[in-house]
Amino acid sequence: MRPRWLAMLALCLIVAGVFAWLGQWQLGRALDTVPVDSGQTERVVPLTDVVEPGEYLNAPLVGQKATTDGHFVADDFLIVSRRMNGDAEGFWVTGQFRVDAAAPTSLAVALGWAPTRQQAQDAAAALNAEAGQATSVTGRVVSDEGPQVPPRDDPLAMTTMSPAALLSRWHDIAGLDMYRPYLISDAAPDGLVTIAAPAPEGQSGLNWLNLFYAAEWAVFAGFAFYLWYRLARDAWEKEVEELEENSPG
Structure with missing residues (x-):
């Protein structure tokens, strides 16, 4: 609850918010709601x-x-x-x-x-x-x-x-x-055979690469909170050790 750690928590919230926005943006690009027309x-x-x-x-x-x-x-x-x-x-x-x-x-x-x-x-x-x-x-x-x-x-x-x-x-x-x-x-010149290039199979419009990026940004947002937790806990444990060492008897 000290000002230093509350300020760092606020910073982590801002960073996590930015990461969450980037994840939402990537998710919007990954989920194409307009299906690919047949043919x-x-x-x-x-x-x-x-x-x-x-x-x-x-x-x-x-x-x-x-x-x-x-x-x-x-x-x-x-x-x-x-x-x-x-x-x-x-x-x-x-x-x-x-x-x-x-x-x-x-x-x-x-x-x-x-x-x-x-x-x-x-x-x-x-x-x-x-x-x-x-x-x-x-x-x-x-x-x-x-x-x-x-x-x-x-x-x-x-x-x-x-x-x-x-x-x-x-x-x-x-x-x-x-x-x-x-x-x-589509057409091969003389002396060559036309390359077999069949029509691609039906696609859902889902972009898996963008979906992976969206999940990656969510992990980064969670890591921002974990980093604050670890730093605050390490500082707290250090203070407890110092108090125990300096306590009489």
């Missing part, structure tokens, strides 16, 4: 209606079909290995698609699948010869898989579709804006 992902919409450069893809929009205009950049058709197409393992040919925008902006595109590396390399070489022509791409927008350590026997290989990893190998990237997700093309 929404199959309606082709402009890419800018799905996600903006540099932003993460919202869960209800994973697999959304989108389209955008621009051109492919020469010499940036790279191969990603260990890609499944049905039951067969093979290779993806990917490209840097420079979208038509006010500022230089690029989108990673998975163009097609090949059963062997040689076929993928041949297709990439043919695409390099045609790069630079105005065109459009249409396909499913998918979240970044994240980079992965390459196998020891092939240190330059890429085994996940990571726009960040592709960006590190692209040309002409000074001042470049980048889409975090990538696009799986």
